Amino acid sequence: MNRFDYIRPDTIADAVAALAAFPGAKALAGGTNLVDLMKYDVATPARVVDINRLPLKAVEDTADGGLRVGALVTNSDLAWHPQIAKRYPLLASAILAGASGQLRNAATTGGNLLQRTRCYYFYDTSTPCNKRVPGSGCSAIGGVNRIHAILGASDSCIAVHPSDMCVALAALDAEVEVEGPQGRRIIPFAQFHRLPDHNPELDNTLEPGDLVTAIILPATDFGRHHTYLKIRDRLSYAFALVSVAAAIAIEDGIIGDIRVALGGVAHKPWRDRNAEQRLRGEPPSEATFLRFAEDVLRESEGCGQNDFKIELARRTIVRALMQATRGTPQDQSDKVVR
Amino acid sequence: MPQPSPTTMVPIVLTINGVRHELSLAPWVTLLDLLRERLGLTGTKKGCDQGQCGACTVLIDGRRVNACLVLAVARDGADITTVEGLATGDELHPLQAAFIEHDAFQCGYCTPGQICSGVGLMQEGHAHTREEIREQMSGNICRCGAYTNIADAIEDVIARQSASREAAE
Ligand SMILES: Cc1cc2nc3c(=O)[nH]c(=O)nc-3n(C[C@H](O)[C@H](O)[C@H](O)COP(=O)(O)OP(=O)(O)OC[C@H]3O[C@@H](n4cnc5c(N)ncnc54)[C@H](O)[C@@H]3O)c2cc1C
Ligand code: SF4
Ligand code: FES
Ligand code: FES
Numbered sequence: 493m494n495r496f497d498y499i500r501p502d503t504i505a506d507a508v509a510a511l512a513a514f515p516g517a518k519a520l521a522g523g524t525n526l527v528d529l530m531k532y533d534v535a536t537p538a539r540v541v542d543i544n545r546l547p548l549k550a551v552e553d554t555a556d557g558g559l560r561v562g563a564l565v566t567n568s569d570l571a572w573h574p575q576i577a578k579r580y581p582l583l584a585s586a587i588l589a590g591a592s593g594q595l596r597n598a599a600t601t602g603g604n605l606l607q608r609t610r611c612y613y614f615y616d617t618s619t620p621c622n623k624r625v626p627g628s629g630c631s632a633i634g635g636v637n638r639i640h641a642i643l644g645a646s647d648s649c650i651a652v653h654p655s656d657m658c659v660a661l662a663a664l665d666a667e668v669e670v671e672g673p674q675g676r677r678i679i680p681f682a683q684f685h686r687l688p689d690h691n692p693e694l695d696n697t698l699e700p701g702d703l704v705t706a707i708i709l710p711a712t713d714f715g716r717h718h719t720y721l722k723i724r725d726r727l728s729y730a731f732a733l734v735s736v737a738a739a740i741a742i743e744d745g746i747i748g749d750i751r752v753a754l755g756g757v758a759h760k761p762w763r764d765r766n767a768e769q770r771l772r773g774e775p776p777s778e779a780t781f782l783r784f785a786e787d788v789l790r791e792s793e794g795c796g797q798n799d800f801k802i803e804l805a806r807r808t809i810v811r812a813l814m815q816a817t818r819g820t821p822q823d824q825s826d827k828v829v830r
Numbered sequence: 831m832p833q834p835s836p837t838t839m840v841p842i843v844l845t846i847n848g849v850r851h852e853l854s855l856a857p858w859v860t861l862l863d864l865l866r867e868r869l870g871l872t873g874t875k876k877g878c879d880q881g882q883c884g885a886c887t888v889l890i891d892g893r894r895v896n897a898c899l900v901l902a903v904a905r906d907g908a909d910i911t912t913v914e915g916l917a918t919g920d921e922l923h924p925l926q927a928a929f930i931e932h933d934a935f936q937c938g939y940c941t942p943g944q945i946c947s948g949v950g951l952m953q954e955g956h957a958h959t960r961e962e963i964r965e966q967m968s969g970n971i972c973r974c975g976a977y978t979n980i981a982d983a984i985e986d987v988i989a990r991q992s993a994s995r996e997a998a999e
Contacts, residue, residue, distance in 0.1 A: 497834035498857035498903060514834060520904060527860070527899045528880055538833040540857065542904050568893075572956065592969020593954070594887050594894040594947060728968035825961040 494536040502545050504671050504703065510541045512673045512701030519543045519703060521564060522598035524591075525607040533617055534608075534624060548602075548705055551575065557711030560669070563602030563704045567591070567657065570601060580709055581821065582739055585720040586660035588824045592729050602704040605658060605668065605684070608695065609651035609759075610731055612636060622648045623692040630692075638797040639733065642805065643789070644758040649692030650795055653685055653760050654731045660720060661707065662753035662761035663737040669706040672699055678708070685760030692759070712749075717742055719821040721812040722755070723804060727827050732756035734805045736812035740776065747774050752788070752813070757805055764788045776817040778810060785809035842906040846871070847915025855902055862886045862897035865912060873913040873942045877971070884970035887943040887950070888912050894950025896969075913942035916949065924990070925949055928983035936974035944970045948984045952991070960985055 501507040511517045518537035520526055521544065529535035548562035551573055559575060570576055571587035591599060613619045613631035620629035632640055632650050640650040661681050668679045685696050698704075722735040735755035741748035750771050754762040767787040774780045785806045792802045811829060815822060820830055839854045846869065855864065862879075865871040865888070877885035879898045886897040889911040916923035925948050928934070935941045947970045957963045963984050964977070972980065 493858045495836035495858065498837040498840060500904075500906075516833070520901065522899075523901055523904060524881055524896070524899045527901060530858075531879065540901075542901075544904055568954075572954075592884065593951060593966045594884060594896050594969045595881055595899075597893045597950075598895045598899065728965055825959070825965045827961075827965075 493530045494533065494538075496537055497539040498542065499539065500542040500545055504546055504548075504705065507541055507543050507546055508671055508673060508701055508703050510539065511703060514539050515700055517541055519602075521600040521603040522566065523603075524595050524599045525603060529608065529615075532615055534615055543703070554708060554711075559709045561601050561707045561709065563600060563706055565601050567596035567599040567601070567604060568593070571596065579713075580660075580664065582718040582720055582737055583657070583660040583664060583709070585718075585821060585824055586656045586722075586735075586737055589720055589722045589732075589735070590656035601657075601707055604655055605661075605704060605707070606696070606698075607655055610654045611640065611651040614651065623651060623688075626691065626693045633795060636797065637795050639731070639756075640795060640798050641758050642792045642794055642798060642801045643754075643762050644687045644760070645793070645795070646688045646690065646692070648690050649688035649759070651688065651692065652756055652758060653695070654756075655761075656720070656722060656732060656735060656755060658685070659732075659735055659737045659753045659755035659761045662763055663739055663751040665710055665712070665751070667708040667710075668704060669708055670698065670702050671705045672702040676705075681761075682763065688759045695759075716819040717816045719812050719815040720824075721808055721815060721822045721829065723808050734801055734808045736808050737761075738809075738812045738816040740813070740816050742776055742817065745775055747771055747776050747780075752784075752809065754788070754805060754809070757792075757801065762788075776813070778814060781810045781813040782806075784813070840903045840906075842903055844902070844905065844907075845909045847911060853902075857901060857903045859902050860898055861888070861890075861900040861902045861905065861910070864902045865897060865910075871912050871914055874946075875939055875942055877939070877943075882971070883940070883943075884947055885940050885943040887946045887970065889946055889950055892950075892953055894947050911946070913946055916945065923949065924987050925952070925983065928987045929980075932979045932983040932986065933976075934979040934983040935972075935976050940970060940972045940974075940976075944972065944980055948980075948987075951984065952988060957984075957988065963988070 517539040520542045548564040550562045571584045613621045619631045666681045717740040722732045724730040732755045737753045740750045875885035877883035881896045881899045888897045957966045
C-alpha cells in the first residue's frame with residue numbers, strides 16, 4: 493500500500509475542501525473496495541479523506557413522499573430498514589443479493605455506487621488496462637473476457653459495473669445528491685454512471701472534489717410487481733453474470749409503467765426506455781416479454797468468451813418479468829428460480 | 831501540483847475484548863494486521879486479505895466485519911471483539927461449544943472467522959431457516975468443506991436461544 497496523507501474531517505465542507513485540494517485524493521467510507529484496490533496498488537491516493545465522521549447516516553422522508561438515504565448508511569442497514577423493506581423491496585432484495593453479511597455491514601451507500609469494476613486486468617498492474625492507465629490498451633479485448641460487457645462497450649474498454657444495488661436504483665429512477673466545490677447538485681441516476689467511450693478511466697460524471705452525500709428515492713409506488721433476479725457462477729457471494737431488476741404496474745391485465753434494468757452486462761446499469769415504452773399497453777405474457785428481451789438486446793455483442801451472456805440475458809429478462817408479473821419476487825435465500 | 835506529505839502516526843483508542851488500548855498507528859495499518867502483528871491476537875486469521883474468505887471476521891461494535899479491509903485508524907473509538915474475547919472465563923460462548931459438539935471444523939483455519947460471523951449473524955436476527963443461515967454465512971469460506979456441520983451448529987444455538995426465550999415469556 494502506498495503512503496498517504498490521512499485526514500478525518502467533521503464537516504461536509506471540510507471534506508469537500510480536502511478532496512478538492514489534491515487531484516489524487518480519495519474518500520474512504522467502508523473501505524471494502526478502496527482498501528482492496530490500495531493493497532494491489534491499483535489505487536494509490538496521495539491523500540485519504542476518512543468521511544466516516546460526517547453526518548450522512550440518516551434515512552429520512554423527503555418533502556414529496558420519497559426517501560433520502562445518507563451516503564454513509566451501510567448496505568445492511570439500508571436493506572433491513574423497515575421503510576425500504578416496505579416501500580422499496582426491490583432495492584432491499586438487490587442489496588441482499590450482493591457481497592456477504594460482513595461486507596454489507598461495512599459497505600456504504602456512497603461506496604457501493606462508486607465501487608470499481610472487477611475486470612481481472614484492472615486489478616493486475618502488470619498488464620495494460622485503459623481504465624487503470626489511460627492509453628495503455630485493453631487486455632480484456634482478445635483476453636479473458638467471460639465476465640465482460642455485451643452492451644455499450646467501446647474499443648477502449650469492455651468492463652462492467654459490478655454493483656447489484658445500482659441496478660435496482662436505476663430501475664427506481666433514483667437521484668444522486670452531490671456536494672462539490674461549487675455547491676450542491678442532483679444527478680439523475682441514468683446520468684450518474686457512464687459508458688466507457690474513449691475515456692474508461694471515468695466511471696461516472698463526478699468532478700474532482702465531489703462528495704456523494706445521499707441517494708434520493710422517488711415516491712412512486714412500485715406495488716407487488718417487482719423482482720431482482722441475479723445469475724452468477726455460484727449461489728451466493730459472487731458478482732452477477734447477468735442480473736435484472738424489474739418493476740411493473742399492471743392495470744386491468746395490461747402493462748402500465750414498466751422499468752427493467754440490467755446488471756453485469758455494461759459499464760453502467762443498463763436501461764432501454766424506448767423498449768420499455770413499446771411494452772406499455774401490452775398484456776403481460778411470456779411471448780410479449782421475449783419480444784421485449786430481444787428488443788433490449790438488439791445491439792448486444794459478445795467478445796468471445798462472454799457470448800453466452802446474450803442468451804443468458806434474454807432468458808433472465810423473460811424469467812424476471814414473469815416473476816414480477818406473478819408477484820413472486822426472487823427469494824435471495826432459497827435461490828430457487830421460479 | 832505538489833502532493834501532500836504522508837501522515838506518520840495517528841493516535842487512536844480501541845477497546846479490544848474489553849481492554850482499552852491507546853495506540854499510535856500509521857494510517858495504512860489494517861485492523862487485521864494490528865490485531866495479529868502488533869497485539870499478538872493471532873486467533874483472527876488472514877486468508878485472502880481481500881474480503882473474499884471471511885477468515886478475518888471480527889465484531890466491530892457488535893457487527894461482523896472483515897478486518898482485512900478496515901484501516902484501523904478509521905475505527906477510532908470502536909469496541910472490537912475477536913474470537914479470543916467470546917468466552918467468559920473458562921466458559922465457552924454457546925456457539926463455540928456448539929462447534930465442538932457438531933464437529934464443525936476440520937483444519938480449523940476458517941473457524942475463528944466462522945464463529946465470529948455466526949455470533950454476528952445471531953445478533954442481526956435475520957436468519958430463521960437453514961437456507962437463511964447458509965445464505966447469510968456465505969461470506970465465510972471453508973476450504974475443508976465443513977459447511978453442513980457449521981450450519982448445524984448455528985441452527986442448534988438459534989433454536990436453543992429461541993426455546994429459552996419462549997420459556998421465559
Ligand atoms: C469479495 C467481495 C465480494 C463482493 N460482492 C459484491 C456483489 O456481489 N455485489 C455488489 O454489488 N458488490 C459486491 N462487492 C462490492 C461491495 O459492495 C463494495 O466494495 C462496497 O459497496 C463499497 O462500499 P464502501 O463503503 O466500502 O466503499 P469504499 O471502499 O470506502 O469506497 C469505494 C469508492 O468510493 C469512493 N467513495 C466512497 N464513498 C464516497 C462518497 N460518499 N463520496 C465520494 N466518493 C466516495 C471511495 O473514494 C472509493 O473510490 C463485493 C466486495 C468484495 C470485497
Ligand atoms: S475491460 Fe476495461 S478495465 Fe478491463 S482491461 Fe480493458 S480497459 Fe481495463
Ligand atoms: S482475510 Fe479478510 S476476508 Fe479473507
Ligand atoms: S475447517 Fe479447514 S478451512 Fe474450514
